[in-house]
Amino acid sequence: MSAPSKRMTHADLRPKLKDGMSIMFGGFLAVGTPLGIVQEILDAGIKDLTIIGNDTATPDIGIGRLIAARRVKKVIASHIGTNAETGRQMIAGEIEVELVPQGTLAERIRCGGSGLGGVLTPTGVGTIVEEGKTKLSFDGVEYLVERGLRADLAILKAHIADEKGNLVYRRAARNFNPLMALAADFVAVEADSIVAAGEIEPDLVMTPGVLVDALILSGEC
Amino acid sequence: MSAPSKRMTHADLRPKLKDGMSIMFGGFLAVGTPLGIVQEILDAGIKDLTIIGNDTATPDIGIGRLIAARRVKKVIASHIGTNAETGRQMIAGEIEVELVPQGTLAERIRCGGSGLGGVLTPTGVGTIVEEGKTKLSFDGVEYLVERGLRADLAILKAHIADEKGNLVYRRAARNFNPLMALAADFVAVEADSIVAAGEIEPDLVMTPGVLVDALILSGEC
Amino acid sequence: MDAKKLIAARVAQELKDGDVVNLGIGLPTLIPDYLPTDVHITLQSENGFLGMGPLEGEPLPDLVNAGGKACGMVPGTAFFDSAMSFAIIRGGHVDATVLGGLQVDQEGNLANWMVPGKMIPGMGGAMDLVTGAKQVIVAMEHATKDGGAKILKRCELPLTAAGKVTAIATELAFFRFVDGQLVLTETAPGVSLDEIRAKTEADYVVSPECREMCLPA
Amino acid sequence: MDAKKLIAARVAQELKDGDVVNLGIGLPTLIPDYLPTDVHITLQSENGFLGMGPLEGEPLPDLVNAGGKACGMVPGTAFFDSAMSFAIIRGGHVDATVLGGLQVDQEGNLANWMVPGKMIPGMGGAMDLVTGAKQVIVAMEHATKDGGAKILKRCELPLTAAGKVTAIATELAFFRFVDGQLVLTETAPGVSLDEIRAKTEADYVVSPECREMCLPA
Numbered sequence: 001m002s003a004p005s006k007r008m009t010h011a012d013l014r015p016k017l018k019d020g021m022s023i024m025f026g027g028f029l030a031v032g033t034p035l036g037i038v039q040e041i042l043d044a045g046i047k048d049l050t051i052i053g054n055d056t057a058t059p060d061i062g063i064g065r066l067i068a069a070r071r072v073k074k075v076i077a078s079h080i081g082t083n084a085e086t087g088r089q090m091i092a093g094e095i096e097v098e099l100v101p102q103g104t105l106a107e108r109i110r111c112g113g114s115g116l117g118g119v120l121t122p123t124g125v126g127t128i129v130e131e132g133k134t135k136l137s138f139d140g141v142e143y144l145v146e147r148g149l150r151a152d153l154a155i156l157k158a159h160i161a162d163e164k165g166n167l168v169y170r171r172a173a174r175n176f177n178p179l180m181a182l183a184a185d186f187v188a189v190e191a192d193s194i195v196a197a198g199e200i201e202p203d204l205v206m207t208p209g210v211l212v213d214a215l216i217l218s219g220e221c
Numbered sequence: 222m223s224a225p226s227k228r229m230t231h232a233d234l235r236p237k238l239k240d241g242m243s244i245m246f247g248g249f250l251a252v253g254t255p256l257g258i259v260q261e262i263l264d265a266g267i268k269d270l271t272i273i274g275n276d277t278a279t280p281d282i283g284i285g286r287l288i289a290a291r292r293v294k295k296v297i298a299s300h301i302g303t304n305a306e307t308g309r310q311m312i313a314g315e316i317e318v319e320l321v322p323q324g325t326l327a328e329r330i331r332c333g334g335s336g337l338g339g340v341l342t343p344t345g346v347g348t349i350v351e352e353g354k355t356k357l358s359f360d361g362v363e364y365l366v367e368r369g370l371r372a373d374l375a376i377l378k379a380h381i382a383d384e385k386g387n388l389v390y391r392r393a394a395r396n397f398n399p400l401m402a403l404a405a406d407f408v409a410v411e412a413d414s415i416v417a418a419g420e421i422e423p424d425l426v427m428t429p430g431v432l433v434d435a436l437i438l439s440g441e442c
Numbered sequence: 443m444d445a446k447k448l449i450a451a452r453v454a455q456e457l458k459d460g461d462v463v464n465l466g467i468g469l470p471t472l473i474p475d476y477l478p479t480d481v482h483i484t485l486q487s488e489n490g491f492l493g494m495g496p497l498e499g500e501p502l503p504d505l506v507n508a509g510g511k512a513c514g515m516v517p518g519t520a521f522f523d524s525a526m527s528f529a530i531i532r533g534g535h536v537d538a539t540v541l542g543g544l545q546v547d548q549e550g551n552l553a554n555w556m557v558p559g560k561m562i563p564g565m566g567g568a569m570d571l572v573t574g575a576k577q578v579i580v581a582m583e584h585a586t587k588d589g590g591a592k593i594l595k596r597c598e599l600p601l602t603a604a605g606k607v608t609a610i611a612t613e614l615a616f617f618r619f620v621d622g623q624l625v626l627t628e629t630a631p632g633v634s635l636d637e638i639r640a641k642t643e644a645d646y647v648v649s650p651e652c653r654e655m656c657l658p659a
Numbered sequence: 660m661d662a663k664k665l666i667a668a669r670v671a672q673e674l675k676d677g678d679v680v681n682l683g684i685g686l687p688t689l690i691p692d693y694l695p696t697d698v699h700i701t702l703q704s705e706n707g708f709l710g711m712g713p714l715e716g717e718p719l720p721d722l723v724n725a726g727g728k729a730c731g732m733v734p735g736t737a738f739f740d741s742a743m744s745f746a747i748i749r750g751g752h753v754d755a756t757v758l759g760g761l762q763v764d765q766e767g768n769l770a771n772w773m774v775p776g777k778m779i780p781g782m783g784g785a786m787d788l789v790t791g792a793k794q795v796i797v798a799m800e801h802a803t804k805d806g807g808a809k810i811l812k813r814c815e816l817p818l819t820a821a822g823k824v825t826a827i828a829t830e831l832a833f834f835r836f837v838d839g840q841l842v843l844t845e846t847a848p849g850v851s852l853d854e855i856r857a858k859t860e861a862d863y864v865v866s867p868e869c870r871e872m873c874l875p876a
């Protein structure tokens with residue numbers, strides 16, 4: 001194939017990392033978060049980031065390290081309780097936190113990556129989550145209109161990738177990764193192993209390679 | 222496990238088959254349609270059906286046979302061009318046909334199965350598809366609000382099933398099957414093989430078994 | 443039996459063979475220990491699988507529960523992404539969710555995700571679970587550490603969902619919502635109706651069939 | 660070169676190495692035959708995969724294109740369900756779609772899915788493809804069998820999508836939409852500007868760089 005290879009090293013990501021950018025990160029309490037890419041973001045020194053993901057892990061693991069290092073301006077997440085530093089900075093007014101119900105967060109990212117303007121969900125009706133949102137009623141049920149979310153960069157963790165970028169995730173490390181692969185302008189994946197195109201059975205691919213821009217082997221920090 | 226087995230024969234489905242019911246069927250031009258279950262529906266003699274799926278195949282294959290046998294009152298599909306009988310009955314006013322863009326049909330079924338009231342899609346804006354629908358604009362883009370779809374029964378085709386109902390589809394036979402598994406009150410699956418629980422690698426399951434009510438081996442017509 | 447075990451044992455009786463259940467962190471995780479041997483449930487973990495089991499032997503990589511703790515899985519487990527996880531939850535494919543509560547009220551409202559200005563961990567998957575599960579069972583101690591009522595006329599804390607709670611289990615009582623009315627159906631062993639009344643702010647009716655909980659020894 | 664082959668050869672020049680492309684049935688399926696050897700595209704098939712290739716040898720079970728015909732697949736193919744297929748299409752992950760047209764107009768509107776009272780096959784995936792693909796190339800014969808114009812001031816048939824067409828390739832001409840304006844950029848070998856003008860109802864401008872198509876022998 002003459003198409004440019006998607007293989008790169010963590011350091012090759014550097015030109016893509018910019019102050020003020022929005023970053024979606026796979027992972028649920030750091031399981032499924034690309035830890036080497038997080039290290040690269042720390043090393044790059046970029047700041048004023050908007051980060052979008054399920055949670056902010058802990059101050060010393062995964063995406064939580066960006067919070068602790070004060071690189072983050074805004075967090076969009078469903079849960080921040082495991083990272084005391086996120087809560088402290090929020091209460092001190094140092095960062096903005098938008099809390100989104102987990103299922104709604106998944107749908108908003110999916111919409112952002114699927115060309116959908118949003119979804120109608122009953123989740124959050126009658127709670128503070130509905131504040132400021134369009135509501136529609138059908139057949140006596142009220143729904144919130146929840147809008148799509150996109151980011152400049154998605155950083156994902158896969159177990160196996162092939163050279164075309166086809167991905168397979170392992171167990172609970174899948175979580176938000178396949179959704180975010182659709183929803184960012186540049187998609188960077190850290191994989192435990194990278195195999196030749198065709199070595200992953202086509203029925204078992206979880207993220208099609210055309211969605212992936214950069215493939216980095218986990219060990220190559 | 223003491224839970225009642227999901228295993229049954231095609232004939233065991235008979236009590237679930239009723240005049241006037243709505244049936245979602247997996248398949249794309251009959252690839253991924255459970256042909257034995259279609260035969261069972263024909264044999265049961267039920268009529269006035271609403272059928273929901275991508276297309277109506279051909280008059281002599283798959284779901285198209287129900288059209289040819291005049292068992293269908295209404296079709297919700299994205300394409301009927303391959304079954305001349307569907308078009309003929311529609312123009313003669315004998316059946317109602319609701320044509321839905323294929324991506325919108327997929328999303329509507331997904332919504333119906335996911336507790337979502339609908340999605341906002343740009344597909345169909347400025348066409349006759351928008352007639353009668355709520356429109357919302359965000360950031361200068363117009364969207365149609367497309368509502369969820371559900372059915373009384375979903376009839377699906379899997380390649381491999383395990384005793385718990387976990388499913389694996391093969392190649393292009395996946396299509397609408399995984400979406401419909403979420404969106405019907407009773408989900409009946411015809412599988413090429415049925416293996417013990419645990420024989421399908423948990424990462425490779427495409428439809429979780431809890432969504433499946435009945436498992437039928439393909440050959441057991 | 444201490445309060446938490448009693449509550450877990452009582453909630454276990456609400457679950458039927460074949461149920462798909464999502465258990466919140468903390469107290470609800472004790473529930474499987476109290477299931478009768480002929481009741482098998484499938485545990486849904488909102489971080490992306492059905493078939494969660496207890497950890498047995500060495501942890502497997504990337505196999506963790508929604509609290510991030512290593513766990514096990516049963517034969518026939520299925521993993522999926524977060525959109526599918528919540529399609530299952532929101533779409534009514536979970537028979538029961540059991541969660542802790544800060545406050546519950548007589549309208550079936552639940553508050554369990556934040557205390558303004560004090561504790562704002564976020565709702566995680568709780569809002570979707572409470573909105574989508576067929577049964578929403580709140581499993582909590584009857585009163586606050588200061589002895590204040592938690593079962594109220596009207597929740598004061600921000601809600602997790604409005605009008606979705608189907609039952610409340612505490613170490614003193616079991617309540618069920620019947621046609622929108624909070625009904626006391628069982629008392630814990632040795633607990634009087636008067637004690638429950640005194641420690642409950644909500645209006646409720648006592649079921650004509652109200653009886654003492656029937657708990658394992 | 661016959662009309663269909665000429666159109667396919669010209670459209671092939673619009674595709675870049677690495678593009679993800681969805682080809683409609685009929686004429687567009689000829690396009691891969693005309694790609695230069697250094698241009699590799701990935702074909703998306705809306706029935707659920709990326710990596711479609713020509714059928715080689717015996718058909719594999721359940722491996723069919725969106726027309727239901729047996730096809731092949733390349734190394735690195737990925738299968739998925741219809742929701743993912745259209746997430747990819749609607750979400751802008753397809754670089755180009757090439758479809759036939761009944762009518763196209765100077766506003767970039769396309770009509771290709773029904774003729775009221777006559778032919779109502781349904782839109783299939785066409786509405787999503789035309790809405791979501793980055794480039795929407797209509798590949799069709801310039802006029803109807805009766806010699807009537809198909810490139811109109813305003814489509815009369817029901818639209819597939821409004822204002823989404825980016826280019827039109829016929830056996831006579833190649834047009835591009837530039838800032839919302841229909842522009843004639845190339846003429847087919849031996850075809851005069853006058854002939855194109857006579858067979859085109861739409862208002863268009865002739866590009867100052869308008870040239871003859873450069874086609875393979």
